[in-house]
Amino acid sequence: MKILKRILLLLVITVTIAVIYNYPKLNILAGYSAKNTASSVFVANRSLAYTDKTDNNFSPVNLADDKINENHKIATSSAFGLLTRKAIYREGLGAVLTLSKEDETAAYLSPKRKAPDHITPYPYGNAAQKDTVFNNIDYNKLNNTVASIFGKRQTRAVVVIYKDQIIAEKYAKGFNKDSRILGWSMTKSVLSTVFGVMQYQQKLHVMDKAPIDSWQNDERKNITIHNLLQMNSGLQWDENYDEISDATKMLFLERDMTKMQAEKPLTGKVNASWNYSSGTSNLLSGIVRKQFTTHQDYLDYWYTDLIDKIGMNSMILETDLAGNYVASSYAWATPRDWGKFGLLYLHQGNWNGEQIFAKDWVKYITEPTPTSNGTYGAQFWLNAGGRLKDVPKNMFFADGYQGQRVYILPDQDLVIVRMALSWMDENQFLKGILESIK
Template identity: 85%
Template sequence: MKIFKRILIVLFIAIILVVFFNYPKLNILSGYSAKNTASSVFVANRTLEFTDKTDNNFSPVNLASDEIDTNKKVATSSAFGLLTRKAIYRKGLGTVLTLTKKDETATYLSPKRIQPDNITPYPYGNAAQKDTIFTNVDYTKLNETVASVFGKNKSRAVVVIYKDQIIAEKYAEGFNKDSKILGWSMTKSIMSTVFGVMQHQNKLKITDKAPIDSWQNDERKNITIHNLLQMNSGLEWDENYDEISDATTMLFLERDMTKMQENKPLTGKINASWNYSSGTSNLLSGIVRSQFATHQEYLDYWYADLIDKIGMNSMVLEADLAGNYVASSYAWATPRDWGKFGLLYLHNGNWNGQQIFAKDWVKYVSTPTPTSNGTYGAQFWLNAEGQMKDVPKNMFFADGYQGQRVYVLPDQDLVIVRMALSWMEENKFLKGVLAAIEH
């Protein structure tokens, strides 16, 4: 009997220790589930059941239990009943994890939006496109290639745009052309483009030193906006999503996500220490904010001068509790609207006759960052070293978690959008699309 009691005591202590050491991870687990549930239901208009089945169905997130309040537009997630997180919907700003009870009733500003153009055909409006049949396109081969990346845990959407025409389009069950899909880190490319627009409008120069007051008394004062855009500042950052890291702490526990990278020391050399950092992207969002006298101007600018201007009317940029756009991770839009973003770059910043950013901005974002081994430009990914061996080296792309991608192929007059669930088969898929179009 004594032995049995001792075993129970040991087991009890073991359970307490497991909970103690994993409690911080439960915060991230339930936080991810609450945030993802809220956005999926209230931004993308999916059901809770569909969300749990298709978005929160992977380990360890599937261990959390989720609930929604459709009237208050709140999602709550609990990890084993030990830790509960709540995410709320704010009109125009998407959803955000709360940190205190007051966050649920706080007032906030929201961006003003431009009315969609539902008369002009796609891509310059949202009406049905004027279809063109290209004699140099093997549509059978193209559709077979597109179909090959669908199936269990492969893709949610593919849109292939050639010479401004959608020549192939396919969606997984439960999705269609009006479905908003999270771009994850493709949001970084949106943010980078905002800098291109601002520079074109002479609002700033990316060669300027970063306007960060707290850096002015140490070596960080020499970091330029350019260094930040290339993620080559030399600042410390841990981009690890499997542990409690800088990235997970920022996304799930910070009120103002623009500040975390600001407070990091230099651990490398400026312009010679490439380090992928979501914190840097959010710091850049904060720099955009610093260029405007009011927060309302900051909120409106991203839409009025870029997103709505090119008809990406479905896009929702989500903001943190401080009201800053989470430029690292949280932009939602339909695959067709993501395609418009690619077309803006394909046309060197010109949108239906209006120059949104300078032509040389395309060259800038697609120029390899020093020490990135030819893989990274200015918040865009590159194929400069032929990592995808069957794809042109001048292809560049926006890239998000699990394989959300907008590929721009300038020489082929081609934009390919793939909203994936894995990074698998990318070279083979792109090779197949290219093979179906005779150049």
């Protein structure tokens, strides 16, 4: 009997130690699942069953038990019954993880939105486009190339736009032109564009020093907004989604996501230490907020002066609990609206006759960041280093987790949107589309 008791005691101690050791991981696991569930169900209008089967169906997130409360628009996720996280939906702001009971009923502001234009044809409105058949396009090759990345590649949507005309469009089962899809880190490119708009309006200049009070008494005072946009500040940051890291702690444990990167020390040299950092993007979102007198003005500006101005009316930018747009990760929009974003850059900031940002902003965001080997600009990814060998080197793109892409090919007058749950052979896909246009 004594031996049995000792074995049971040892087992209890072992389990207790395992729970304590893994508790932070469970917290993030349940947090990811709750947030993703709330956004998928209440922002994208998918069912809980579909969300669990697709978006949350990977290890270890699939170990969480998800539930939703339709009436109160709350998602809960439990990690083995040991820990439960909640995410709530707030009108106009999307879903957010809660950190206290009070968060569920706290008052909040929402951005004011412009009504969609359903009269003007796409892309300058949301009405049906005026179809044009181009004699220089091999439509069979084009459609076969598009179809090749569905199925096992888990592609959800592809939109190919040539000379402002959708020439190919395909959706996976359950998706259509009105389906909102998360862009993940493509949100960083939206953030960059906000800086382009603000600079064009002379509200700030990206070469100015970053307005962070806590940096003014050390070497960090030399960091510019430009350095932050290029992710070349030299600040410490761990961007790792396979374990507990700066990135996962920020997204799933922080009330104010703009602060975490600001608190990090320099571990590299300013303008000579490229390091991809979602924390930097959220720090930049906080810098945008500082340019406005009121929180309402900050919330409205992203829509009035950019998103709704170019008719991306489906887009929803989600905020953290402190009311900051999570510029690293959380923009939802239809594939067609993501296409409009690409067209704004294809037309060098001109939208149907109105200049939204300066023409030279495109040159700025596509200038390779020092030490990035030609792969990164100002919150956009580049092909300047020729990584995609069969694609023009001046192609640039917004890039998001699991293969979200908006490719802009200036010389070909082409924008390509791809939304998915997994990566693909980008070079082969883009090569096929380019070869279909003579």
